[in-house]
Each structure stands twice: as structure tokens, then as C-alpha cells.
Amino acid sequence: MQCSICKEKTATVHLTQIVGDKMQKLDLCEECAKAKGINDPVSFAMADMMLGLGASQELASASAGADLKCSRCGFSQADFKKSGRLGCLECYHTFAEGLAGLLKTMHKGLRHIGKTPEALRQTREQTDRLKLLQKKLKKAIEDEDYEVAAAVRDEIKTVPGAAAKVRVEK
Amino acid sequence: MKDIHTFLCSPAESTRRHGPHDRIVMSSRVRLARNIRDASFPGWAKKPERVRVLEIIQPAVSSLPEMADSFSEAMDNLGALDKQILVERHLISREHAAKNIGSGLVVNRTETFSVMINEEDHLRMQALRPGLQVRQAWNAIDTLDSELEQKLNYAFDNELGYLTACPTNLGTGIRVSAMLHLPGLVLGEQINPIIQSVNKLGLAVRGLYGEGTEALGNVFQVSNQMTLGESEAAIVERLEKVLLQIIEHEENARQSLLEKKPKVVFNHIGRAYGILANAHSISSKETMNLLSLMRLGVDMELFPGTERSLVDELFLTTQPAHLQKQLSDKLSAEERDLIRADMVRERLKNVSRPLIKPPASSTN
Ligand SMILES: [Zn+2]
Numbered sequence: 001m002q003c004s005i006c007k008e009k010t011a012t013v014h015l016t017q018i019v020g021d022k023m024q025k026l027d028l029c030e031e032c033a034k035a036k037g038i039n040d041p042v043s044f045a046m047a048d049m050m051l052g053l054g055a056s057q058e059l060a061s062a063s064a065g066a067d068l069k070c071s072r073c074g075f076s077q078a079d080f081k082k083s084g085r086l087g088c089l090e091c092y093h094t095f096a097e098g099l100a101g102l103l104k105t106m107h108k109g110l111r112h113i114g115k116t117p118e119a120l121r122q123t124r125e126q127t128d129r130l131k132l133l134q135k136k137l138k139k140a141i142e143d144e145d146y147e148v149a150a151a152v153r154d155e156i157k158t159v160p161g162a163a164a165k166v167r168v169e170k
Numbered sequence: 171m172k173d174i175h176t177f178l179c180s181p182a183e184s185t186r187r188h189g190p191h192d193r194i195v196m197s198s199r200v201r202l203a204r205n206i207r208d209a210s211f212p213g214w215a216k217k218p219e220r221v222r223v224l225e226i227i228q229p230a231v232s233s234l235p236e237m238a239d240s241f242s243e244a245m246d247n248l249g250a251l252d253k254q255i256l257v258e259r260h261l262i263s264r265e266h267a268a269k270n271i272g273s274g275l276v277v278n279r280t281e282t283f284s285v286m287i288n289e290e291d292h293l294r295m296q297a298l299r300p301g302l303q304v305r306q307a308w309n310a311i312d313t314l315d316s317e318l319e320q321k322l323n324y325a326f327d328n329e330l331g332y333l334t335a336c337p338t339n340l341g342t343g344i345r346v347s348a349m350l351h352l353p354g355l356v357l358g359e360q361i362n363p364i365i366q367s368v369n370k371l372g373l374a375v376r377g378l379y380g381e382g383t384e385a386l387g388n389v390f391q392v393s394n395q396m397t398l399g400e401s402e403a404a405i406v407e408r409l410e411k412v413l414l415q416i417i418e419h420e421e422n423a424r425q426s427l428l429e430k431k432p433k434v435v436f437n438h439i440g441r442a443y444g445i446l447a448n449a450h451s452i453s454s455k456e457t458m459n460l461l462s463l464m465r466l467g468v469d470m471e472l473f474p475g476t477e478r479s480l481v482d483e484l485f486l487t488t489q490p491a492h493l494q495k496q497l498s499d500k501l502s503a504e505e506r507d508l509i510r511a512d513m514v515r516e517r518l519k520n521v522s523r524p525l526i527k528p529p530a531s532s533t534n
């Protein structure tokens with residue numbers, strides 16, 4: 001069997017991992033296994049490698065071939081294909097569409113649950129609450145339930161920072 | 171700057187620490203990945219930017235109360251041998267050992283905390299504890315991280331959580347892991363089904379030493395893989411549950427080996443002792459595999475009066491960089507094999523050969 005990375009040497013290291021309900025297989029030669037840090041206790045993650053190999057295709061298809069480039073750091077899709085890593089925090093927005101499918105295959109969910117820096121905790125809660133209220137408002141308007149809509153609109157006004165962040169639909 | 175080796179606690183001291191279930195769980199570790207807002211990730215940042223990031227982060231980390239007695243150094247100031255020692259101590263990754271200008275390290279003297287600066291992310295911080303203490307390790311690193319977020323502006327997104335260079339670490343940026351000694355499951359040929367069932371739970375199991383999938387010294391590492399969509403507490407709890415089950419399987423495997431194939435077990439342990447106590451040339455790989463069997467013998471009370479820490483100390487001090495560090499001349503691998511054998515023979519001088527069977531009172 002051929003090594004899936006260099007496509008030259010014979011694969012002697014075979015890895016199988018199940019992420020969610022997907023089985024991922026990887027066959028590597030000794031050298032590529034070493035280069036990818038399979039013996040490295042800290043940094044090795046199977047998904048890392050799968051990312052370097054298959055993920056860029058997902059990114060490419062998501063952006064329909066356009067060569068996306070991060071406006072902040074200049075990182076491109078080709079760079080991602082090479083390294084399996086992103087360039088900066090803004091890249092997560094630049095490549096958001098392609099990343100979504102990828103994240104689904106390697107994580108339990110698409111939304112962060114857990115620790116939040118204290119300074120951002122309040123804004124995160126407020127943003128979440130505003131989003132929920134907006135959804136409610138939209139539904140009430142669709143249902144032509146103007147009484148509920150008015151109540152929700154009043155509630156939105158009580159959320160700090162609402163005026164700046166939310167455009168209340170007419 | 172002082173030598174990292176003289177700064178760290180001695181190998182003998184570090185291997186004498188005790189924790190719950192340390193017969194089987196050698197250590198527990200929790201690592202967090204963090205980045206700061208106003209710089210590209212280390213792999214993409216140019217050298218001046220990495221240096222600037224290091225100059226921001228290094229003093230912030232060094233000033234934490236947990237790091238009051240710490241070693242803080244730029245990677246380009248460390249020699250290859252010192253870097254390798256840090257890898258053997260599990261304080262830095264191999265990837266970080268290859269870093270130079272613009273990367274750094276802060277580690278405290280007791281080795282309970284280690285922070286890599288500009289590895290794959292701006293910050294990779296870990297808490298290390300002996301035995302099964304994943305929860306304690308998480309609490310410790312959580313505290314350190316909360317102190318650090320007061321000083322640094324973290325890259326955090328409301329939807330995606332902590333933003334990391336690699337999407338595999340996104341969200342919590344957490345990797346919870348434990349290092350396990352599983353000779354019973356390996357000798358009983360039960361290790362593969364165990365690995366497969368643990369994999370099905372979304373956790374990774376692999377040999378900590380050796381090439382590819384080979385596990386030298388019967389030492390395995392179990393860790394979480396998913397970081398987004400599950401809280402740190404849930405990940406820690408899940409891993410802890412799985413670890414307790416593996417511990418139970420290992421204890422059962424040892425018990426059943428003693429009942430069904432005692433001669434096979436005593437033969438392995440007796441031969442391991444025979445070689446270690448008498449060899450004049452021995453490779454690092456063979457040493458690890460034989461020490462693992464001796465460790466099992468200590469657990470089975472076949473070596474009365476011998477502490478497990480003697481074996482654990484040799485496990486560390488016979489590794490190439492630790493061995494080389496004790497000598498003044500640079501040695502070839504063949505020469506190291508001679509010195510290693512001398513050292514092991516000397517340390518086992520007062521250890522009597524194993525009992526023919528465990529003492530009757532042994533309840534294991
Ligand atoms: Zn290859």
C-alpha cells in the first residue's frame with residue numbers, strides 16, 4: 001500500500017479513527033509518520049492530517065473555485081492546502097463557508113460551549129439573548145401577531161447595547 | 171541564563187511523586203491552546219511579528235503567581251540537548267523543540283505548569299499531575315488561563331470560541347490526556363479491542379513512545395479529539411470515566427493472567443530482571459520494554475522492598491538526552507548503549523531477583 005502523503009514509499013503505519021459517525025483511514029510511511037509527529041504526544045491529532053489532505057477540497061468546492069484570500073493577513077486557500085492551518089483569526093470569517101462542513105466532520109457541534117473570557121461573557125450573553133428575541137419578533141410579525149411583536153420589541157429595548165446592534169424590523 | 175537541566179527538579183524527585191491510581195496512570199495532563207487578537211498565528215506570522223508576540227506574552231506568563239519560581243527562555247537560547255530533555259520530560263512538544271527565534275518557554279520548577287509560546291498557537295499551556303488527576307489538572311490550568319486573560323487580549327469568537335491556528339483545536343482549545351501503563355492488557359492480548367472501543371467514543375489512544383503504532387514500554391496515551399460543541403467540564407468528565415474503565419480492565423487483565431498463565435507472566439518478569447541486571451549493552455527501546463515488565467513485577471509484589479519509583483526513574487534517565495546529559499563527551503548510539511547498561515546494572519545492584527510467586531498475603 002502506498003503512503004497517502006508522499007505517494008511514493010510503502011505505508012507501514014495505518015491509522016483509523018472514528019470522529020462522530022465517520023471513519024477516517026490513513027496509511028503512512030515511517031518517514032511521513034515521523035514528519036507528521038505521530039510520536040509527538042502533544043500536537044498529534046488525526047484530524048489534523050485529514051485536514052491537510054482532504055479538507056482543502058471542501059474549502060475549494062465551497063468557494064466555487066474563486067481563490068479566496070484573507071484581507072487581513074493575505075492567507076489563501078492554497079496556503080491552507082499546504083499547511084492545514086489558518087493564517088489569523090480573520091481567516092475564520094474569510095473561509096467560513098468552506099470551514100463549516102469541515103468542522104462538522106471533526107467536532108461535536110458547530111457552536112462553542114464552555115469557557116468564555118470574563119470580559120466577553122456579558123456581551124456574549126447579550127448577543128445570544130438579542131438573537132433569540134429577534135427570532136421571536138420575526139415569527140410574531142410573520143404570524144401577524146402584533147401584540148406579541150410589540151412586547152418583544154419592548155423587551156429588546158431593555159437589552160444593553162440593543163440599539164447599536166439590532167435593527168428592529170418594521 | 172541558567173541550564174534548564176539544573177533548574178528542573180531531579181528525575182529521581184519527579185518520579186517519586188504519587189497520585190491516585192498511579193500503579194496504572196503515570197500522569198494526567200490538560201493543555202489549552204490560546205491566541206492573542208492582534209497578530210497572525212505563529213505558522214503564518216513573519217519573524218518580527220513572532221518576536222513582538224513573544225515579547226508581549228513571555229513577561230505576562232512569567233509574572234503569574236504560579237510561575238513565581240520558573241525558568242523562562244527564548245527557544246533560540248536553548249541547546250539541542252536541553253530541548254530534547256524537555257521533550258523527554260513531556261514539558262514541550264517535538265514541534266516546539268524545533269523552534270528557534272520568536273518562540274519561548276516558561277516552566278515552573280516543580281514541572282506542574284509549562285507554557286509554550288509560539289508553538290502552533292501563540293500559547294500552549296499545560297498542567298501536569300501525577301496519577302489520575304485530570305480534573306485537578308483542568309482546575310489548575312483553568313485558573314492560570316483566567317489570570318492570563320486579564321493581561322492578554324485573547325482571540326475569541328462568540329460562535330466558535332477560542333480561535334486556533336488549526337480548526338481541530340477550535341472552541342475550547344482543550345486537550346485532556348493521561349499516560350497509562352498497560353502491560354496486563356498487552357500481555358493478555360486485549361489491548362486492540364480496548365483501543366477500538368475507546369476510539370468509538372471519539373477519544374484517541376496511541377503508544378507514547380516508539381515508531382508509528384508501536385507502543386514502547388506498554389505506555390499509551392488517551393486523549394480527547396473534539397474541542398468544539400462540548401464544554402471543558404464535560405470533556406474532562408467523559409475522559410475520566412473512560413480512564414476508570416481502562417484501569418479496571420487492566421487490573422482484571424493482570425488478575426486473570428496470574429490465575430490462568432502465571433508461568434508466562436513470571437517468565438517475562440524474571441527474564442526482564444535477568445537482562446537488565448546483567449547486560450553490558452542495551453538499547454533505549456529494549457530498556458523501556460524490560461522496565462515495563464519490571465514495573466509490573468513491582469506491582470505484583472515480586473520485588474519486596476523495591477519502590478516503583480526506582481523503575482520510573484530509570485525509565486526517564488535511560489532515555490537518550492537524559493543519559494547524554496550526565497556525561498561530558500558526546501557519545502555515539504553504540505557507546506550510549508554501554509553506558510546505559512552500566513547505569514541500569516548499578517541501580518539494580520541491590521534489587522534481589524524476583525520471588526517465584528507473589529507473597530501469599532498479596533491481595534493485589
Ligand atoms: Zn510517505
Ligand SMILES: [Zn+2]
Nearest residue numbers: 070073088091
Ligand atoms: Zn487571515
